[in-house]
Amino acid sequence: MATTTTATATGPGQLSKEEILRYSRHLIMPEVGMDGQQKLKQAKVLTIGAGGLGSPLALYLAAAGVGRLGMVDFDVVDFTNLQRQIIHGTDDVGRLKLDSAKDTIRDINPNVEVVGYGERLTSANALEIFKDYDVIADGTDNFPTRYLVNDACVLLGKPNAYGSIFRFEGQISVFDASRGPCYRCLYPEPPPPGLVPSCAEGGVLGVLPGIVGCFQALETIKLILGNGSPLIGRLLLFDALQMKFRELKLRKNPECPICGTNPTIKELIDYEEFCGIRGEEAVSQIAVPELTATEVKKMMDEKKPFVLIDVREPHEYQICKIPGSKLIPLGEVARRMHELNSADEIVVHCRSGQRSAEAVEFLMKAGFGKIHNLKGGVLAWSDEVDPTMPKY
Amino acid sequence: MAVKVVIPTPLRQFAGKQDSIEISAGTVAEALSGLTNQYSELRRHLFTDEGKLRSFVNVYLNDEDIRYLENDQTPLKDNDVISIVPSIAGGRPAPSFCR
Numbered sequence A: 001m002a003t004t005t006t007a008t009a010t011g012p013g014q015l016s017k018e019e020i021l022r023y024s025r026h027l028i029m030p031e032v033g034m035d036g037q038q039k040l041k042q043a044k045v046l047t048i049g050a051g052g053l054g055s056p057l058a059l060y061l062a063a064a065g066v067g068r069l070g071m072v073d074f075d076v077v078d079f080t081n082l083q084r085q086i087i088h089g090t091d092d093v094g095r096l097k098l099d100s101a102k103d104t105i106r107d108i109n110p111n112v113e114v115v116g117y118g119e120r121l122t123s124a125n126a127l128e129i130f131k132d133y134d135v136i137a138d139g140t141d142n143f144p145t146r147y148l149v150n151d152a153c154v155l156l157g158k159p160n161a162y163g164s165i166f167r168f169e170g171q172i173s174v175f176d177a178s179r180g181p182c183y184r185c186l187y188p189e190p191p192p193p194g195l196v197p198s199c200a201e202g203g204v205l206g207v208l209p210g211i212v213g214c215f216q217a218l219e220t221i222k223l224i225l226g227n228g229s230p231l232i233g234r235l236l237l238f239d240a241l242q243m244k245f246r247e248l249k250l251r252k253n254p255e256c257p258i259c260g261t262n263p264t265i266k267e268l269i270d271y272e273e274f275c276g277i278r279g280e281e282a283v284s285q286i287a288v289p290e291l292t293a294t295e296v297k298k299m300m301d302e303k304k305p306f307v308l309i310d311v312r313e314p315h316e317y318q319i320c321k322i323p324g325s326k327l328i329p330l331g332e333v334a335r336r337m338h339e340l341n342s343a344d345e346i347v348v349h350c351r352s353g354q355r356s357a358e359a360v361e362f363l364m365k366a367g368f369g370k371i372h373n374l375k376g377g378v379l380a381w382s383d384e385v386d387p388t389m390p391k392y
Numbered sequence B: 001m002a003v004k005v006v007i008p009t010p011l012r013q014f015a016g017k018q019d020s021i022e023i024s025a026g027t028v029a030e031a032l033s034g035l036t037n038q039y040s041e042l043r044r045h046l047f048t049d050e051g052k053l054r055s056f057v058n059v060y061l062n063d064e065d066i067r068y069l070e071n072d073q074t075p076l077k078d079n080d081v082i083s084i085v086p087s088i089a090g091g092r093p094a095p096s097f098c099r
């Protein structure tokens, strides 16, 4: 399952002449020095994800001379990644992120042994993968994996250099249950999927994961060197728009289900179920009357009278729009329902068909009978009707 | 007491797009109920149907978690800062929520 890229090795921790030159700016500072650089060389760090946070993490850890860098990722590079996942380039689109990341790291520092795990991290493989590493750096973007990483780290007694991001806000900490709180001490449970911000609220400023991932790299290096004050027991909040940092105290919760005094979780569990993902999958498929993009185009061509409502956000409307559509963002549908006539034929669309299905369901309950969802939204419109329409 | 409540990015859409709100209250509970009275949509994001603070939302008074103070009965002083800190994940929504 693991593939290995090895480069020159000159005995455990010993630096070659080339490495001494390469790391000279570390070696001449007393906080690292030869001792510290040798610790880095002997260190094994596992990054979860080779995406937004994983990119700067892996790049800086490799450049700093971490001996072995494990990376867990099964994803493929796509165009929407390039705005922030700087370990990958335009030519890498379509390649496995692991392959692309390995090439970049090899170029930056061929002394680093890169171990790729091209599989989904699960309860079945996490402990086996983690056990050989000194520090785990969690750069995942979903709750099931985050709780899995936390629990595996607690069970194995490993520190977790943690970062997470949302739009322009970041959270950074080091969770080390042997010396302080874990992620569950902070948040015992994940948000139910329905309360996770909608598609329109997603997005991330590309520089933000760069900054947060660098903080994770920094904390990882401090843990390896045993130097400075790690972010254990502290949560750093970063608001990039306001350029404000705030630090909050994190305490170990004596009632924490995994690191408290009477833990109830003694082995890894089913994290998808814990995060309510399975049940939610069914709920998200709202059954409402649908029309395909091709059918809607035909209605337009045949000049059939109907009203086309776009429930995306105004900033999405600026990216692309279907001709003749009227913008009523999902959050305003209830308030602006009076602008619609229930006697009219109405077609509702969004980017992918999910938000518009919610709007159709809501309007049907409100008494709109002649209403359809445009299946697949503007993405389908681009595929089926107008290939010049940009996708995002 | 005049205090400031800091609203996190994901919840700003339910609080008139503001990043912080000045409020007058004697305890954390009063401050939060004042806030949710003003912005009713915030309520279901902060509290369960039983009125309990949700387990993925933490409330801090200055730099301390109110769970380690007197919870929502923690008294406030002028110029205190209350922070609402929910768990966040990624630049994209949770898997399978949006395709």
Ligand SMILES: [Zn+2]
Pocket (backbone or CB within 6 Å): A177, A181, A182, A183, A184, A185, A186, A253, A256, A257, A258, A259, A260
């Ligand atoms: Zn804990």
